[in-house]
Amino acid sequence: MTNRILWLIMALIALAGGFFALLNPIAASLAATTIAAWMFLLFGVLELIAGFRVSGMGAKIWTILMGVLMIYLGITILGHPLRGMVTLxxxxxxxxLAGGITKVILSFSMEDRSYFWAILLSGVVSIILAFMIFSNFPMSALNVLGILLGVELLSNGVWALAMAFSRDGVEVDA
Known part of the structure; x- marks a missing residue:
């Protein structure tokens, strides 16, 4: 199987997942929340194991504490997925909001003004998105994660499609 075919398969899966997530953002939000909970649980267990292996009492205590906290967070979200969706x-x-404010400040502090408008626009869009989330809260909690997941999957699908049709997506002959 060539790289081009693999990129095309990946693109089709990502695009299909993105369309599904945008057509049913509540289910996609619940799926994203569940996946996040399992990741917290997995990383918590790994951090707990690492905590017992790390040297130094301060690092050991801190690592074990973080592992326990992540395990607790994962179990809590799995036990109450709607509450976890709201929290996420x-x-x-x-x-x-923080990223948008940072980008706006960065845009005005740049010496090279060639990308000023792009960075400023990106910051303003991030702030507007934060405002949209908080102005319709808690109803936005049902849809936001699913919509973001859908947009990310579509973006990855377009990227994979571009790779499939670019020269970088094809094997180079020896």
Whole structure:
């Protein structure tokens, strides 16, 4: 199987998943929340194991504490997925707001003004997205994660499609 075919398969899967997520954002939000919970649980277990192997008492205590906290977070989200969805949506909104403010400040502090408008626009879009999340909260919690997942999958699908049709997606003859 050539690289081009693999890129095409990946593109089709990502595009189909993206369309499904956008057509049913509530189910996609629940799926994203469940996946996040399992990741917290998995990383918590790994961090707990690493905590017992790390040297130094301070590092050991901190690593074990973080592992236990991540395990607790994963179990709590799995036990209450709707509450976890709300919490993750709040975190996404805060990240959008903080990232947007940072990009706006960065755009005005740049010496090279050639990308000023792109960075400023990106920051303003992030702030607007945060405002949209918080202005319709908690109803936005049902849809936001699913829509973001759908957009990310579509973006990855387009990227994989571009790779399939580019020269980089094809094997080079020896």
């Amino acid at each position: 949506t709040i975190m996404v909104g805060i990240l959008f």
